[in-house]
Amino acid sequence: MDRLDGVFRALADGSRRKLLDRLHQANGQTLSELCAGLDMTRQAVTKHLNVLESATLVVTIWRGREKLHYLNPMPIHEIADRWIGKFERHRVRALSDLKKRLEGDRNE
Amino acid sequence: MSKAQFVYVTYIASTVEAVFNALTDPEMTKNYWGRHHNASDWKVGSRWEHRDYVDSSKVDIVGTVVENDPPKRLVVTWVQPSQEGNPAKASRVTYEVDTMGPLVKLTVTHADLEPGSEMEQSVSFGWPIVISSLKTLLETGNPMAGMTKRWGDAA
Numbered sequence: 001m002d003r004l005d006g007v008f009r010a011l012a013d014g015s016r017r018k019l020l021d022r023l024h025q026a027n028g029q030t031l032s033e034l035c036a037g038l039d040m041t042r043q044a045v046t047k048h049l050n051v052l053e054s055a056t057l058v059v060t061i062w063r064g065r066e067k068l069h070y071l072n073p074m075p076i077h078e079i080a081d082r083w084i085g086k087f088e089r090h091r092v093r094a095l096s097d098l099k100k101r102l103e104g105d106r107n108e
Numbered sequence: 109m110s111k112a113q114f115v116y117v118t119y120i121a122s123t124v125e126a127v128f129n130a131l132t133d134p135e136m137t138k139n140y141w142g143r144h145h146n147a148s149d150w151k152v153g154s155r156w157e158h159r160d161y162v163d164s165s166k167v168d169i170v171g172t173v174v175e176n177d178p179p180k181r182l183v184v185t186w187v188q189p190s191q192e193g194n195p196a197k198a199s200r201v202t203y204e205v206d207t208m209g210p211l212v213k214l215t216v217t218h219a220d221l222e223p224g225s226e227m228e229q230s231v232s233f234g235w236p237i238v239i240s241s242l243k244t245l246l247e248t249g250n251p252m253a254g255m256t257k258r259w260g261d262a263a
Contacts, residue, residue: 027112027113027114027115028111028112028113028115056117056119059115059117059215061112061115061217063111068111068112070112070114070115072115072116072117073116073236074116074117074118074236074239074240077236077237077240078240081240081252
């Protein structure tokens with residue numbers, strides 16, 4: 001099985017993408033921080049985080065007694081590498097920056 | 109205890125020794141890290157330099173070796189040469205190399221970056237490229253196409 005299957009499966013869910021968005025905004029959050037303001041139960045968030053973690057899209061680090069969740073961009077980078085040429089990357093980035101600016105940084 | 113801003117985890121079909129060597133051997137770093145030597149004797153307290161391999165007077169990042177436990181763990185500080193005297197500007201990079209079944213798990217953690225700084229932006233763009241280039245080099249024996257050029261030349 002393609003190792004990326006797990007990554008795509010993890011990404012194929014709006015709630016999980018929302019969690020990644022929140023880590024992208026503020027990396028290294030505890031479960032409680034991640035749950036705050038979300039329309040999901042703590043159990044649901046935990047379940048989604050487990051799926052993200054097994055796809056290595058999220059990694060956790062202990063800081064004292066706090067478990068912090070981080071967005072790991074490496075799997076997404078590998079996806080991009082697979083279909084975006086090395087020399088196109090800067091141009092794609094410039095276009096995506098332009099799109100973000102014009103759209104006022106909406107995520108959807 | 110400081111909080112890391114960025115954590116990168118990747119799995120490499122290699123050995124811990126080869127991965128650790130690739131992080132500390134300047135002849136290896138030049139092949140996957142934008143044509144730069146990462147040079148040091150890697151003794152705790154020693155200086156390390158991230159320098160252009162053609163023009164070795166051109167040093168882009170410097171720092172001090174904080175911990176070195178080969179082939180498992182390397183911790184260095186990370187600062188622009190012009191700000192070397194200012195501890196507030198120094199960030200910290202931790203490399204951890206673990207065996208994970210047939211693979212090697214490489215974790216790179218970057219902490220103590222100044223929020224919103226240019227350095228924070230450029231490392232968040234650069235690390236995934238450097239790490240996946242390292243993975244490609246170790247797994248295939250060849251560097252990634254774009255990474256045989258110097259930083260900036262690829263644009």
